[in-house]
Amino acid sequence: MTITRKLAAAVAAAALVLAGCSSELPAEDPPAGGDTSAPDATQSEFFDQAEYERQLGFRDAQPLGPADKPWEQMIQPEMVDTTQYKKAGGNYHLCFSNAAVNNPWRQVGFTTMQEEVKLHPEITKFTVLDAEAKDDKQISDIQSLAGQNCDAIIISPNTTATLTPAVEAACEAGAPVIVFDRGVNTDCPVTFIHPIGGFAFGANGAEFLTEEVDAGGKILALRILPGVDVLEQRWAAANEIFSESDLDIVGVEFTDGDAAKTKSIVADYIQREGQIDGVWMDAGATAVAAVEAFQDNGVEVPAFVGEDQQDFLRMWVDEGLTAVAPTYPTYQWRTPVIAALKILNGEEVPSEWVLPQPVVTQSDVDQYVAEDMPPLHYAMCGCEDMPGYPEPWK
Amino acid sequence: MRLRLAEGTAPVLVVLVALLVGLAIAGPAYDSVEGYLALLKRAAPLMILAIGQYFVIVSGGFDLSVGALVTAGVVIAARMIDGQESATAWVILLVLAFGLLVGLVNGLIATKLLVPSFIVTLGMLLVLDGAVFLWTGGAPRGALSEGFRQFGRGSVDVPVLGEVPYSVLILLVILVAAALFMRSGTGRALVATGDNDQAVSLSGGRVDRLRLLAFVLSGVLAAVAAILLGGFAGVSAQVGEGLEFRAITAVVLGGVLLGGGRGSVVAATAGALSLEALFTLLNLLGVAGALESAVQGVIIIAAVAYAALGPRTRFRTSRQPAPTQ
Numbered sequence: 001m002t003i004t005r006k007l008a009a010a011v012a013a014a015a016l017v018l019a020g021c022s023s024e025l026p027a028e029d030p031p032a033g034g035d036t037s038a039p040d041a042t043q044s045e046f047f048d049q050a051e052y053e054r055q056l057g058f059r060d061a062q063p064l065g066p067a068d069k070p071w072e073q074m075i076q077p078e079m080v081d082t083t084q085y086k087k088a089g090g091n092y093h094l095c096f097s098n099a100a101v102n103n104p105w106r107q108v109g110f111t112t113m114q115e116e117v118k119l120h121p122e123i124t125k126f127t128v129l130d131a132e133a134k135d136d137k138q139i140s141d142i143q144s145l146a147g148q149n150c151d152a153i154i155i156s157p158n159t160t161a162t163l164t165p166a167v168e169a170a171c172e173a174g175a176p177v178i179v180f181d182r183g184v185n186t187d188c189p190v191t192f193i194h195p196i197g198g199f200a201f202g203a204n205g206a207e208f209l210t211e212e213v214d215a216g217g218k219i220l221a222l223r224i225l226p227g228v229d230v231l232e233q234r235w236a237a238a239n240e241i242f243s244e245s246d247l248d249i250v251g252v253e254f255t256d257g258d259a260a261k262t263k264s265i266v267a268d269y270i271q272r273e274g275q276i277d278g279v280w281m282d283a284g285a286t287a288v289a290a291v292e293a294f295q296d297n298g299v300e301v302p303a304f305v306g307e308d309q310q311d312f313l314r315m316w317v318d319e320g321l322t323a324v325a326p327t328y329p330t331y332q333w334r335t336p337v338i339a340a341l342k343i344l345n346g347e348e349v350p351s352e353w354v355l356p357q358p359v360v361t362q363s364d365v366d367q368y369v370a371e372d373m374p375p376l377h378y379a380m381c382g383c384e385d386m387p388g389y390p391e392p393w394k
Numbered sequence: 395m396r397l398r399l400a401e402g403t404a405p406v407l408v409v410l411v412a413l414l415v416g417l418a419i420a421g422p423a424y425d426s427v428e429g430y431l432a433l434l435k436r437a438a439p440l441m442i443l444a445i446g447q448y449f450v451i452v453s454g455g456f457d458l459s460v461g462a463l464v465t466a467g468v469v470i471a472a473r474m475i476d477g478q479e480s481a482t483a484w485v486i487l488l489v490l491a492f493g494l495l496v497g498l499v500n501g502l503i504a505t506k507l508l509v510p511s512f513i514v515t516l517g518m519l520l521v522l523d524g525a526v527f528l529w530t531g532g533a534p535r536g537a538l539s540e541g542f543r544q545f546g547r548g549s550v551d552v553p554v555l556g557e558v559p560y561s562v563l564i565l566l567v568i569l570v571a572a573a574l575f576m577r578s579g580t581g582r583a584l585v586a587t588g589d590n591d592q593a594v595s596l597s598g599g600r601v602d603r604l605r606l607l608a609f610v611l612s613g614v615l616a617a618v619a620a621i622l623l624g625g626f627a628g629v630s631a632q633v634g635e636g637l638e639f640r641a642i643t644a645v646v647l648g649g650v651l652l653g654g655g656r657g658s659v660v661a662a663t664a665g666a667l668s669l670e671a672l673f674t675l676l677n678l679l680g681v682a683g684a685l686e687s688a689v690q691g692v693i694i695i696a697a698v699a700y701a702a703l704g705p706r707t708r709f710r711t712s713r714q715p716a717p718t719q
Contacts, residue, residue, distance in 0.1 A: 104533035258635065259627035264436055268677045271421050271429070289627045296547065297432075311537075311628075375537045375629070394535075 044239055046232035048199075052240065055199040063356045070356045071331040071382045072338060075196070077350030082190060085176045086346030087151060090122030094340055095150035095175075097141045099158035099182070100133035104285070104309070104376035109333035111392050112383045116334040119386070120341060131158055139166040146173035152340040155189075156181045160229070176343045180336045182230070191349045193335045195328055195357040198233025202282065204326035204359050205305035206238035209278040212303040212322055215246035217277035220269050222290060224257045224283055234282040242280075250276070259289035266293035278303040284325065285376075287312045291321070308360050311375035313368055325360035331382025403661040405700075406648045410664050413671040420678045427555060435559035437670035439464075439546075439619040439626070442565060443637060444644040444666035445572050445659060446615030449608040451645050454588035454654030455504060455511035457609065460616040460641055462522035463496050464634030467620025469526050472536040472629040482541040490617045496522070497613020501606035511609075519638070526631065534629045546625020561622045568615070572659045584608060588654020636687075643690050644669045646697045669693070 058075050065073035094117065101110050117126045127148060131138030138158050145153055146169065153175050157163040164185045171177050171188035180193035209219055219242065223235055235252075242249050250273050255262040269276055270293065281287055284307020291312075294301045304323040306312040316323045332355050342349050358380060360368050368379035374394055383389055417424040417433070424430065443460055450457040467489045474485045500518055504511040545564065549557040575581045584604050586594045591601045623633050648665030650657025673686055 101531055102527075102533075107531055107533045256632065256635070257630075258632045259630040260623055260633060263627050264674070265677065267432070267436075268421075268674060272678050274422070286630075292547075292628070374535050376533055376535070 043243075044232060044236035046229060047236040047240060051197075052199045052203075052237060055197045055237075056203060058196045058354060059200050059204075059357070069382070070329070070358065071334040073356050074350050075354040075356060077353065079348040080190065080351045082176070082343045082349060083346045085152075085190070085343050087344050090124070092123045092151045092341075092344055093125040093127070093149060094123050094152055094154065094337070095127045095145045095148060096129070096154040096336075097138055097145055097156070098128060098130050099138060099156045101130060102133050105328070105330060105378060108378045108381050108383075108393060109330040112330055112381050112386075113333040113337060115383065115386045115388055115392060116337045118388070120337070122341070123337075133158055135159055135162040138163060142166045142170050146170050146175075150175050151344060152176045152178060154178045154180065154336040154340060155184075157184050158182075160184055176340070178336045178339050178343070180332060187351070190343055191339050191351060191353050193332060193339060193353040193355065195332055195355045197357075198230045199237040200357055201326045201328060202234030202237035203241055205234075205280050205324060206241035208305060208324040209280055209303055210241060210245045210247060213247060213278040217247055218250045218273050218275060219247045219278045219280060220250055220266065220273075220276050221252040221280045222262060222265070222282070222286070223252065223254050224285075225254055231282045238280055238282075247278070255286055257283070257285050259286050262286040262289045263293045263296075266290045267297055270294065270297050270299055275299075276302055278305075280305045281307070283307055284309050284312050288315055288375075291315055291319070295319075308368060308379040309375070310370060310373050310377045310379060313360065313365055313379060314371070314375075316365055317369050322362070323365075324362070325365070327358055327360060327378075327380040329355065329357060329380035329382065330378045331355075331380060334382060403649065403658050403664070406661050406664045406668060409647070410668045410671065413668055413675055416675050417671060417678070420675060428557070431555070431558060431562060433671060433674060434562045434565070434667070435549075436626070436674075437667050438559075438561040438565040439622045440637070440640055440644060440670055441663045441666040442568055442615050442622070443619045443641040444648070444662050445568060446612035446619075447638075447641040447645050448572075448648075448650060448657070448659050448662035449584065449611045450511065451642070451650055451652060452588050452654050452657055452659075453584045453605050453608045454591065455605065455608065456515060456642070457500065457612045458512065458515040458638045459496065459500060459518035459522060460612060460619075461634040461637035461639075462519040462526070463493060463613065463616040464620040464623060464637055465631060466496075466522045466526050466634075467492060467617050468538075468624040468629060468633050469530055469534045469631060471542060471621070471624055472534050472538050473530075474536070475539050475542055476536040477539060479539045479541050482539045486542065486621060489621060490614060493613040493615075493617025493620070494610055495613070496616075497610040498606070500613065501609030504609065505602040505605050530631060534631050536629070538624055538629060542621070543625040543628070546622040546627075548625075561626070564618065564622065568618070569660070569663055572663075576659050580604070580607075585655060585657075588651075589656070639690065640669065641666070643694050646694055646701075649697070649701065651701055652698060 061075050063073035063075045064077060098110065101107050117123050129141035129145065131141050135158050142155065153170050155167055155177060157179065160183055167177060167179060167184045168186050168188055177189040178191055178193065179189040183192055183194065213219065224231055251269055253265050255265060279290055279302060287304065287306035288311045291301050291304060301319065301321055304321055306323055306325045308325045308327040312325065335353065335355060339349050339353065373390060377393055383393060446460065447457055470492060471485050471489050474488060475481045496518065500514050503509050503514045545560050549559040552558040583594060583599045587601050587604045595601050644666035645662045646652060647668055648657065648662035650662050676685065
């Protein structure tokens with residue numbers, strides 16, 4: 001019996017030690033915590049001054065291509081010759097290794113891509129392998145595609161570093177490789193397609209708040225989770241802009257993308273601070289829950305940064321919010337198919353195909369609201385004029 | 395009439411009162427009834443889940459499937475209602491029936507096929523997760539109606555108290571019913587099953603039926619929690635993530651013995667409220683949200699260690715004086 005008791009005591013002691021250690025975490029690692037003094041004191045390790053300035057520059061650059069088809073536009077392209085891949089006669093077999101379709105953004109995007117393929121009768125076969133967000137599955141998916149006589153291979157990598165060797169191997173197989181969304185650390189793909197990027201996304205929201213909220217205003221920043229480079233870039237840019245402003249960042253919290261948690265966090269901050277003057281978010285999935293927290297507490301909804309999902313846009317219009325919606329446009333899923341056909345035609349494509357990254361603002365939000373679309377549909381899909389619209393997206 | 399606290403209720407009530415006092419000091423909103431009602435509203439789904447989890451744990455099992463069941467409930471409701479107000483009533487019934495069915499399957503497999511409940515419900519968690527993913531493709535579709543969301547979001551005017559959230563009223567009804575049930579013959583037999591199922595069986599109790607009942611109740615209450623959570627925050631495919639462990643932590647914090655046979659349902663519910671109050675307090679104090687799971691882990695270990703240590707110490711102190719007399 002004494003042994004059991006000693007054991008139990010040891011467990012309890014260990015628990016106490018653990019509690020002691022973990023309570024020191026926020027002090028040691030300010031950017032990850034809710035420590036109020038953290039945001040303006042430190043610069044994120046994900047901040048890259050050169051890339052930040054490049055992306056902010058892209059925002060003002062005039063894109064080439066048709067203005068009514070932003071998915072065909074390109075910003076400051078450096079064209080490369082593709083005659084070596086020219087294959088006349090159509091009857092193309094297009095292959096696609098997809099990282100995942102595990103969130104509404106990828107779902108809308110993938111639907112759009114499938115519809116884009118239908119627009120081109122010269123594509124007679126479209127093989128898709130879904131890696132289900134697993135690096136190892138995507139590596140074997142890409143290997144498998146390399147042996148399936150694809151005329152072009154499109155890859156949306158799950159993660160950057162791990163997938164790089166697999167993409168290099170696919171390049172060596174001979175067919176032109178097109179990478180989009182997330183990048184890889186190799187320039188062997190014929191083209192890498194992506195919107196301007198995370199720094200621009202984060203900056204758009206942060207700049208809006210510096211304009212809309214008076215000096216000294218209290219800003220709550222809501223992030224999904226730490227460590228994901230796309231999301232870290234968004235926050236790094238916002239952090240940079242906030243630290244140079246007179247705004248008071250009262251908290252930086254992680255929501256896990258969970259609506260209930262978001263609502264609780266926002267309610268706590270309303271109580272703790274008495275007033276919140278602006279909310280910055282690194283992604284809009286829980287924006288509606290955050291707005292509801294203000295409504296349910298009987299407080300006026302402050303300036304908000306959301307995204308282009310229908311539920312938020314509808315609320316924005318219906319409630320007359322002061323808001324902005326940076327976008328990571330889902331229309332980029334059309335571009336790889338278009339690029340593949342250009343390459344197989346021997347036409348030039350940019351080695352880095354930077355797509356415009358529009359922002360939904362107070363003045364044009366009305367035109368993006370589509371009442372009959374699902375609440376999690378992304379407005380910037382560039383799909384409204386496609387023949388099958390809207391059924392496949394519902 | 396004498397109000398008697400069940401064994402093991404006192405420590406969690408002390409913890410709860412301490413936390414509520416802490417909240418009153420830390421947050422200006424907690425100097426009025428509304429602040430506490432808001433806390434109760436937020437805690438209601440977890441408290442209801444804890445009641446369901448209590449039934450299963452006290453009878454000697456585990457129910458790991460409740461988190462996935464909550465997610466499934468919300469996702470099904472959104473898809474079926476699809477924003478139409480008229481569909482609200484039957485979809486609510488459908489969600490409850492789905493919870494009942496899942497509980498029934500859990501219970502039947504655990505009792506008839508003699509698979510340990512830990513494994514059955516872990517399997518059910520994976521099945522539900524996979525099925526939801528397959529059905530939605532990773533993103534929930536459709537929308538909840540205003541009527542559906544009322545239960546988790548709305549409130550009703552009650553004399554004296556003011557605006558009381560529906561979810562708090564639902565919680566109170568369930569809690570009172572659960573407390574009465576545990577004082578009935580069936581309730582006592584349920585606890586006895588967790589303590590010594592052979593004794594119950596020998597004295598004519600139907601152990602399998604009692605355990606089955608516990609799983610069914612847990613499933614139905616998880617469906618209720620799904621309705622409240624969906625109402626509170628809207629559609630999300632992450633809504634139930636980790637809830638099973640929160641519910642188990644709450645029950646353990648309430649002094650209920652893992653493995654069954656001891657503990658009170660009121661204490662388990664108080665454990666859930668304490669947990670939610672603790673997280674709220676940590677957030678008000680500006681402690682990082684990432685600490686939540688660490689805190690949860692420490693609570694589980696410490697509470698079980700306390701339970702293991704507790705009765706024996708008490709046993710010894712009551713016996714020790716004897717030889718000296």
